[in-house]
Amino acid sequence: MKRSSDDRRFRLGTGAFAAFVLLIVVGIAFELTRQSMLSITKFGLKFWTTSTWDPVSGMFGALPFIWGTLYSAVLALLVAAPVALGIAIFISELSPRILRQPLAYLTELLAAIPSIVYGIWGVFVLVPIVRKFEVAMGAKPALGVGMLAAALILAVMVIPFTSSVAREILKNVPSTQREAAYALGATRWEAIKVAIGFGKSGIIGAVMLGFGRALGETIAVTMVIGNAPQVTASLFKPQYTMAAVIANEFSEAADELYLHALIEIGLLLFIITIVVNMLSRLLIWSMKRRVAAPVPVALVAEEVAA
Amino acid sequence: MTANLRRRKLISRIFEILCGLAVVVALIPLAMILFYVIKEGAGSLNLDFFTKMPKPVGESGGGMANAIAGTLILIGIAALFGVPIGCICGIHLAEYPGTKFSSVVRFAADVLNGVPSIVIGIFAYGLVVLPVKRFSALAGGVALGLLMIPIVVRTTEELIRLVPGNLREGALALGATRARAVFGVIVPAALPGILTGVLVALARVAGETAPLLFTALGNRFWSTSLTQPIASLTVQVYTYAQSPYDDWHRQAWAGAFLLVMMILTLSITARLAVRRLERMNRS
DSSP: HHHHHHHHHHHHHHHHHHHHHHHHHHHHHHHHHHHHHHHHHTTTTTHOOOOOEETTTTEOOHHHHHHHHHHHHHHHHHHHHHHHHHHHIIIISSOOHHHHHHHHHHHHHHHOOOOHHHHHHHHIIHHHEEEEEEHTOOSOOSOSSSSSHHHHHHHHHHHHHHHHHHHHHHHHOOHHHHHHHTTTOOOOOHHHHHHHHTTHHHHHHHHHHHHHHHHOHHHHHHHBBBBBOOOOOSSSOBBBBBBHHHHHGGGOOOHHHHHHHHHHHHHHHHHHHHHHHHHHHHHHHHHHHHHHOOOOOHHHHHHHHH | OOHHHHHHHHHHHHHHHHHHHHHHHHHHHHHHHHHHHHIIITTTTOOOHOOOOBBBTTTTOOOOHHHHHHHHHHHHHHHHHHHHHHHHHHHHHHTTTHHHHHHHHHHHHHHHHHHHHHHHHHHIIIIIIITTTTOOOOOOOOHHHEHHHHHHEHHHHHHHHHOOHHHHHHHHHEEEOOHHHHIIIIHHHHHHHHHHHHHHHHHHHOOOOOOGGTOOOOOSSSSOOTOOOOOOOHHHHHHHHHSSSSHHHHHHHHHHHHHHHHHHHHHHHHHHHHHHHHHHHHO
């Protein structure tokens, strides 16, 4: 009798801590909404569709920031997705066995490097290279800082996330799929295509996970994107992102409306990243459930070391 | 070999080479970053960097003693706050893996892991800074602690699951309560792994800049007070990198070097610890 009540207490006690984690997520949503009420009620939907950002006269339109965030993340993924997928295929399907671990470790090291280190490298190394490229392309003015530099740095930063999930997906594809392809006389690449086809939903999930990362990345982007709010498709012009404007202006926001406007941007960023992440988890999860093959051991090793 | 087969084999070969190239493409920036951080940073790192305070603008020399101390204080607060919550939550998930509650919490931890760190910073601002209208070390520590939690939850859960099942069965067979079995046998067995997981989480949050900008803020002076703004390595590197002074750039690189070294060391240690645990599990 006593034992079962002890066990219940253990379960409830540890459960309380687990519930706290839930509470944090709910708390973030609540707090961000509460702290942006002024701006939400004053501007309504116009906040998202207008481009004037003028704290002095109290006019706030966040369109350029949303544009910059989405544009930079999409560009980054255009570069990162094929590269990450290539890495995943190479490591899980093609590379000699002894190279697998070291290569996986090295690519994941990219995820461990702090954003600020990417930033300082971006400012002093990448931006001058981009500037030379812009001069060669005849762009005027050739600043170096701008959308291209931001997208490139973001691409490098999200590659490890996408590639490690994609690799894990490929590992989960039953080998019977490839064997069947080989038995039909497929070449190596054709067999890999079959494996990718089988894991399609999971691989889309992996790309979306990278997308979610790119949307919320702050410091490195702030340092190289040029921080000029404008809606333009130009790769060379300086632009601005949601995360960057929060980072730059938050501690200087003098009046309450200004602060609430910035927090409303944070709220939207929170909602977008949560939706993207949930979709990505669902896709990965549905793919894994289809094969129902447990892979926790390898996963931990990666997550711990990354 | 027919022409068709030859063509298919060629295509296969081309794509295999492209995949190999993708690895090279990803390793180039890694090599470049490490190269520059070592080249620019290692040379600028000296004793002054660790022991001296920042000099006023225009004077060369000085160091980041206050920022190093600040970062240590910040991750100390983060650990006090994030480790117990993260670990016990992880234990619960590992002990009751199949319940609906556990899957919801696991999902919440995943969601939290994907929330941009700057948003966590806003949350900590609303929680700690706004009520007292003052930026503080405490607020920065809370932000970093929140960022740690999902990482610690994940590692704890996975590592406890790595502990061989017969250890648990042995403890329960001897009549131990669930709590006794977990805290007396299972957690100690997984402890080296959990500890390194915690260290890696600490290293990761020590490299965060965005959530500190408007919680801990930064400080040019020596401060260890929890209720005052405090300096941190990352914010100092951020400020210095954006300044127009060469000497500050040099110090920013040195700070970046220190951060990278710290993270490399910890992630290699963690890798070794996990490998040992896996071997133990297999035997």
